Each structure stands twice: as C-alpha cells, then as structure tokens.
Amino acid sequence: MTAATPEPEDLLEQIRVRIYERFASDGRAPGVGELAMQSNVDEAEIVHALGALHRERSLVLDERGDIELAHPFDGRDFGFSVKGGDTLWWGGCAWDSFAIPHLVPGASPALVATTCPGCDTPHAWNVSASSPPPGPQVAHFLVPMAHVWDDVTHACDNQRIFCDERCVAAWLARTGNTKGTILSLPTLWRLASRWYEGRLGYGYRPRQPEVAADYFREVGLIGAFWGTAV
Numbered sequence: 001m002t003a004a005t006p007e008p009e010d011l012l013e014q015i016r017v018r019i020y021e022r023f024a025s026d027g028r029a030p031g032v033g034e035l036a037m038q039s040n041v042d043e044a045e046i047v048h049a050l051g052a053l054h055r056e057r058s059l060v061l062d063e064r065g066d067i068e069l070a071h072p073f074d075g076r077d078f079g080f081s082v083k084g085g086d087t088l089w090w091g092g093c094a095w096d097s098f099a100i101p102h103l104v105p106g107a108s109p110a111l112v113a114t115t116c117p118g119c120d121t122p123h124a125w126n127v128s129a130s131s132p133p134p135g136p137q138v139a140h141f142l143v144p145m146a147h148v149w150d151d152v153t154h155a156c157d158n159q160r161i162f163c164d165e166r167c168v169a170a171w172l173a174r175t176g177n178t179k180g181t182i183l184s185l186p187t188l189w190r191l192a193s194r195w196y197e198g199r200l201g202y203g204y205r206p207r208q209p210e211v212a213a214d215y216f217r218e219v220g221l222i223g224a225f226w227g228t229a230v
C-alpha cells in the first residue's frame with residue numbers, strides 16, 4: 001500500500017475521528033460524500049466503514065444508514081438540547097447531555113434543556129466542567145447497564161431528567177415500565193464527567209465491562225443496575 005492509502009483499520013479510525021470532530025464542532029454528522037472526499041476513497045467504502053463502526057459500537061446507524069448516535073452526540077432529538085457558545089447539539093440522553101461540556105473543548109458551560117417526561121415542565125441548567133449544576137431534579141435510567149446494547153436507542157431514549165421522584169413514579173405508571181435507577185444531578189454529573197474521555201482523539205477504545213464497572217464504582221454507583229457488587 002502507498003502512503004495515500006491507509007490500512008483498513010487506520011481508515012476506519014480516521015473516519016471515526018472525523019465524524020466525532022464534525023459532531024463536536026458543528027453539532028451534526030458529516031455526510032457520506034464529505035467523508036469520502038476527506039478520506040480520498042469512494043462513497044461505497046465510506047458506507048462500508050460506517051457499517052463496521054456500527055458493528056464495533058463506535059456509532060449507531062438508523063434503518064436508513066444515517067448516523068443516529070455517536071455517543072455523546074446524536075443525529076436526532078433524544079429529549080435534550082445542549083447549547084454552547086456557538087454550537088447547538090442534540091444532547092442525546094441525560095448522561096450524554098451532561099458529558100458534552102466535559103468532552104468538547106470550549107463547551108463549558110453549556111445550557112442543557114429538557115422537559116420532564118412525567119409532567120412536561122421545562123428544565124434547564126448551565127452545566128460546566130468544574131462543578132455540578134444545582135437543582136432538586138432527578139435522573140431516571142430505565143435499562144440496566146448489562147442490557148444497554150440490547151437496544152441502545154431505547155436505552156438512551158429512557159435516560160431522562162424528571163422534576164422529582166413523584167414524576168418518575170407517575171411516568172412509570174403511565175408507561176407500564178418498571179423502575180430502573182434514580183440519580184441526583186451531582187451523581188449524573190460525576191458519571192458524565194470522564195466517561196467519554198479521549199473519544200475525540202485517535203486510538204480510543206470503548207470501556208470493557210470490567211473497566212466500566214470500576215468507573216461506576218469510582219463515581220459512587222454501586223449495585224446490580226450498574227453491574228457493580230453491593
């Protein structure tokens with residue numbers, strides 16, 4: 001191979017980083033045509049690479065093959081918006097929204113906004129990388145960590161922030177869901193703070209389950225929901 005033709009795994013990592021860079025700077029995914037031009041390969045090769053990145057869980061494609069999730073970034077509304085100085089992101093879930101100000105240089109503080117799924121009350125916080133935002137609201141995560149990747153968009157869609165535990169209970173009763181776990185805003189903020197560390201750069205590898213459990217333990221999340229022993 002010549003220097004202009006990267007090894008397939010390098011190409012995959014280049015494409016992954018370009019997608020993340022574009023999401024970080026502009027709040028949206030680059031198109032297949034743009035990626036093909038940047039990488040000097042044809043569009044079919046990009047489509048193939050996106051499929052490989054989807055299989056290795058570096059991103060999630062929707063049914064049409066568009067990028068739906070590149071955690072913590074998203075191509076559609078998952079209930080949260082995140083507004084930085086000059087960029088507006090779909091914030092993904094509660095976890096992802098709180099992660100963006102930590103991950104993207106210059107994005108702290110960002111205005112994170114959502115509505116309570118229990119009663120539609122709007123909520124917003126200035127989320128910074130230095131300290132958790134004040135607030136009595138609670139996050140509710142429906143799907144235990146061991147099952148997140150059974151259906152990751154369902155899991156993300158159900159990591160939301162509510163007014164309080166009463167609103168969580170009302171929403172659970174209305175939707176017929178079983179309670180997952182409740183987090184205070186400071187705990188959510190700690191969970192989000194370093195979870196995606198390194199993801200915008202080359203050589204990032206998603207955390208394996210044992211390493212993830214160590215991280216959850218460090219930020220104070222103990223129990224079966226998190227896969228950490230009580």
Ligand SMILES: [Zn+2]
Nearest residue numbers: 116119163167
């Ligand atoms: Zn509410």
Ligand SMILES: [Zn+2]
Nearest residue numbers: 092093096156
């Ligand atoms: Zn999410």
